[in-house]
Amino acid sequence: MGTAGKVIWALTIALFVVYFFIAIRQKKQAEQSFANYAIGGGVLPFYLLFFTHFANIMGVGNFMGHAGSAYVNGLPWLAFILGEQGSKIIFALVFAGMAGKMTYNTFPEMIDDLITRDKVTRAMAGLLASSIMIAWVGGQGKAFGELFGIFTGANPVPIILFFTTMFVIYTTMGGMLSLVWMDLIQGLICVVFGGLFYIFAFSKVDFSFAVLGARLAEVGQGGLFTFAGTDAVSIITKFVTGCVGILVAQIYWQPCFAAKSPGTAKRSMFYGGSVAIIYTMLTALVGLIIMTINQDLDANSAMSWFMLNEMPMFITTMLFVLILAAGMSSADSNLNSAAILIANDLVRPFKTDLDDKQMITLTRALTVVIGILSALGGIYAASIMSLFSRAYSMAGAGLVPLLIIGLLWKEESGVEPTMGKKNSKVTPWGARVGIVVGAVLSQVKALGPNAILIALCASAVAIVVISLVTKNIDNNPKFVSEGNVNPVQKVY
Numbered sequence: 001m002g003t004a005g006k007v008i009w010a011l012t013i014a015l016f017v018v019y020f021f022i023a024i025r026q027k028k029q030a031e032q033s034f035a036n037y038a039i040g041g042g043v044l045p046f047y048l049l050f051f052t053h054f055a056n057i058m059g060v061g062n063f064m065g066h067a068g069s070a071y072v073n074g075l076p077w078l079a080f081i082l083g084e085q086g087s088k089i090i091f092a093l094v095f096a097g098m099a100g101k102m103t104y105n106t107f108p109e110m111i112d113d114l115i116t117r118d119k120v121t122r123a124m125a126g127l128l129a130s131s132i133m134i135a136w137v138g139g140q141g142k143a144f145g146e147l148f149g150i151f152t153g154a155n156p157v158p159i160i161l162f163f164t165t166m167f168v169i170y171t172t173m174g175g176m177l178s179l180v181w182m183d184l185i186q187g188l189i190c191v192v193f194g195g196l197f198y199i200f201a202f203s204k205v206d207f208s209f210a211v212l213g214a215r216l217a218e219v220g221q222g223g224l225f226t227f228a229g230t231d232a233v234s235i236i237t238k239f240v241t242g243c244v245g246i247l248v249a250q251i252y253w254q255p256c257f258a259a260k261s262p263g264t265a266k267r268s269m270f271y272g273g274s275v276a277i278i279y280t281m282l283t284a285l286v287g288l289i290i291m292t293i294n295q296d297l298d299a300n301s302a303m304s305w306f307m308l309n310e311m312p313m314f315i316t317t318m319l320f321v322l323i324l325a326a327g328m329s330s331a332d333s334n335l336n337s338a339a340i341l342i343a344n345d346l347v348r349p350f351k352t353d354l355d356d357k358q359m360i361t362l363t364r365a366l367t368v369v370i371g372i373l374s375a376l377g378g379i380y381a382a383s384i385m386s387l388f389s390r391a392y393s394m395a396g397a398g399l400v401p402l403l404i405i406g407l408l409w410k411e412e413s414g415v416e417p418t419m420g421k422k423n424s425k426v427t428p429w430g431a432r433v434g435i436v437v438g439a440v441l442s443q444v445k446a447l448g449p450n451a452i453l454i455a456l457c458a459s460a461v462a463i464v465v466i467s468l469v470t471k472n473i474d475n476n477p478k479f480v481s482e483g484n485v486n487p488v489q490k491v492y
Helices: 003-030 034-042 046-057 060-073 077-100 107-116 119-152 156-205 209-218 232-247 250-258 262-293 299-310 313-350 356-380 384-408 428-441 445-469
Strands: none
Touching: 003 034, 003 119, 003 156, 003 313, 034 156, 034 250, 034 313, 034 356, 046 156, 046 250, 046 262, 046 313, 060 077, 060 262, 060 299, 060 313, 077 232, 077 250, 077 262, 107 119, 107 250, 107 313, 107 384, 107 428, 119 156, 119 250, 119 313, 119 356, 119 384, 119 428, 156 209, 156 250, 156 262, 156 313, 156 356, 209 262, 232 384, 232 445, 250 262, 250 313, 262 299, 299 313, 313 356, 384 428, 384 445, 428 445
């Protein structure tokens, strides 16, 4: 192992020591209640949530994955990024303030309380929403495996297993409380080191888009620097896929429920998302810069090759710390969110006698199981971004129509969403059928590149039509939910 490899392992161990220290410090407070473990008690301030939103998206999967995807697809890939990242701004303006008023533990719990009051729908929503989180953790593990494989010569599989194990251990300790303090450190690292990295990377093309385009043309890759000839439907599909997946991602609802006020939720999401858009777009453009230098790489290794071969040792080490910190942030947050989703929405509705201590124990056990599933996904997935996009489209097409129609199609018009009050014309059967139709159609390859658009429309139609047909049908009491077990709206 060379000097770079030794430095990388030393930095990795040092960061893990810091994170374990934070997790141990927060463990006692997190264990006081399930709400503390899941949403930090609903009283977290702006500065913690801002860095959580930013650090979560700058994970190693996105950092490596978006650069690699742009290396292969060129500027059209920016449409996916704009949808994925721009949706945070939409979320901040439309949903964050509403979520900040509430103390739900999960997004499906909110749907259950405000829209459906149906255990089956809640379980289906929890399962789909958790698929995004599981895919994200798997993507982080896969990216770490690729990165360490190139830098240290290690076999990627043991690296994926090692990092996943570390994620599981410190995530189970302090829940949301430990994660937001880790994200503060990781977010600061990303802002400072990321800014320095982009300055160095764009110096390769004299900080000029014109130079970047000219150099791509010189190496026979000028087509990557244009949208000409790109199918408009493909562009729209990339945008919508990125957008709808984010709108139903627990990792964004959870910090809003954890915010101490609606304003805190809205501002932290808006500003964190704005910074994330800029950084992620720049990361994709670095993929094109790499293409001007080496045209014989694959998507997964493009960024790693650039770091190893085109940067001074100091810059490489600095960037590795950035990727390591961001990857840990994204992985632990998603792992925590997935475990909470399954415990809160697949188990708790059918086993209502679980107390807070039992729920925390269950969530920790599920964190281990999900960590194993994520590691397997990271090992066997074809690419980093393939994990993300499949989960985005399936969950988004199944849940976004339910969320929007459920909140807009009201029994009493003009009434704002209030915890403990169901005010939607969507019926349980309408919700169930809509979820299945959207999720299934989004994965039907025969529908072509616009499958996600067809799935969204079909799901919306199914929700409305089935709800009208079944509006007078009584549900099986066995599967009727009583709504949120503790409907306490935040007081300011």
